[in-house]
Amino acid sequence: MTTEPQKHQLASGIFAEDLPKISLHDHLDGGLRPETIVELAAKIGYELPAADAQGLKDWFTSSANSGSLVDYLKTFDVTCAVMQNEEGLTRVAREFVQDLAADGVIYGEIRWAPEQHLSNGLSLDEVVVAVQAGLDQGVEDAAAEGRSIRVGQLITAMRHADRAQEIAELAVRHRDNGVVGFDIAGAELGFPPANHAGAFRYLAENFFPATIHAGEADGLDSIRGALVDGHALRLGHGVRLAEDITIDSQDDQNTYVMVGRLAQWVKDRGIALELSPSSNLQTGAISAWGDSLADHPFDLFYQLGFNVTVNPDNRLMSGTTVSRELSLLADEFSYDLDDLEQFQLNAASVTFLPLEDRVELALAIEDGFEALRAAHSVR
Structure with a gap:
């Protein structure tokens, strides 16, 4: 059953x-329902x-x-514990999509680390298939x-582990079964993308895209490594690029x-942040500038x-x-519908x-925003 999100009204009504x-940056093991x-x-x-x-919800927060x-x-540790068998993985993935759809998301990239879901004997391929089954069910729902x-x-491969090559091969193996990209995540400081240079080279040779967590718990060297050693097309967070x-x-x-x-390189190449x-406030990623949303760069x-996106x-x-994040930003920085639309077009x-699908997404966003403007008489 879909959980309806809390409504966030903008200044436009x-x-x-x-x-x-x-939604481009959305972790499967970070989006479970407490009831589940x-x-x-x-x-x-x-x-x-x-x-x-x-x-439990209060404890997580x-x-x-x-x-x-x-x-x-x-x-x-808690969320992964209940995602160690097919039932748990499929149910979590299905509800994840239901909740995204209820929030008005029309396209979502869902990241997760298969290597963290093997304790009950499932193989890497089996956990990917189980998650995809849930995602497909969620789309149908x-x-x-x-x-x-x-x-x-x-x-996603865990950057402190030594399985990146294996996980990269897993991703490419399932590129025709719902997998669209690769990531590394986990403790950023001390575990640079260069540690997994072979895996990133393999992905590049197979024309398979990567986004890399960088510029969250570490600074410019981490971002530089994501671009140079990881061939990243997007930066997961990337907030410390402001340094x-x-x-x-x-x-x-x-x-x-x-x-x-x-x-300047990131800006000129349109590499998305x-x-x-x-999350950046919770983890102290922007502590160099302050501890409130007004201080966020x-x-x-x-x-x-x-090329900013909101996740x-x-x-x-x-x-x-996603809606709450947009609402918070709109309130703090006086963004209007044009701004919020631009963030979605950036993400698209x-x-x-494929390019053709990205164009279709952009058109769907433009049409959706225009219909809402017309319905609410917003210019």
């Missing part, structure tokens, strides 16, 4: 949930930190608000409710900045012309949705879909 949206965790944990005899769904990526990642959504898997942007001076009307060579504002990137990262841990342009 339009609800953010009604906007056609794209409770039920699946009971079946396998796994002891949870809270007995009921509301208590408080645990994730640590200001540390390492502590934030510990909450995934959405269609039955009159919602249109398309999804793709981003197969390469210096505010030279400002007056009442203008801010003058100096953009470093790395940041998969920004996740709420999102608007700086946007005003300078970077939830982990909907359970951050208690968020960098999905790991």
Whole structure:
């Protein structure tokens, strides 16, 4: 059963949930329903930190608000524990798509690490197939409710492990069965993309796209490594790219900045930043600039012309949705519908879909926004 999201009304009177949206940075093991965790944990005899769904939801939120990526990642021990068999994987994937569709997402790339779901004896290929079955069911469920959504898997290797080559080969093997891209995730500091250079070379040789977590818990060297050693087409978060942007001076009307060579390269090539504002606050990724949304460099990137996108990262841990993130940004930076539409068009342009499909997504976004403007008499 689909869980209807909380509605977030924009200044225009339009609800953010009604906007056609794209989610590029959305972790499968970070988007479970608390009720589902409770039920699946009971079946396998796994002891949870809270007995009921509301208590569990509160535990995730408080645990994730640590200001540390390492502590934030510990909450995934619980979600992964109930995703170790076909039933758990398929159900979680199915509900994940249902919840995306209920939030108005028309295309989502769902990232997860198969190597973390093998403790009950499933193989890497079996877990990918189980997740794809759930995703397919979720798409069918959405269609039955009159919602249109398309999804793709981003197969992730854990950067502190030594299985990247194997996982890269897994991703390519399933490229015709729902897998659209590759990622590395986990503890960023001390585990650079160069450690997996062979896997990234293999992906490039097979013309298979990669997005890499970089610029979240580590700085410019990590971003540089993602681009040079990982051949990344997008940056997972990438928020610390702002370290390469210096505010030279400002007056009442203008801010003058100096953009470093790395940041200029990212901007000029249209390399997307998969920004996740709420998550970036929780993990301390923007601590160099402050601890509130007003301090987030999102608007700086946007005003300078970077290819910014808006993402939830982990909907359970951050208690968020794509719509909520858009609403928070709109309130903080006075964005209007044109701005929110641009964020979605940015995302459409960098999905790991064929060009023709990206064009169709962009048209669907434009048509959807225009229909809402007309319905609400918004110019």
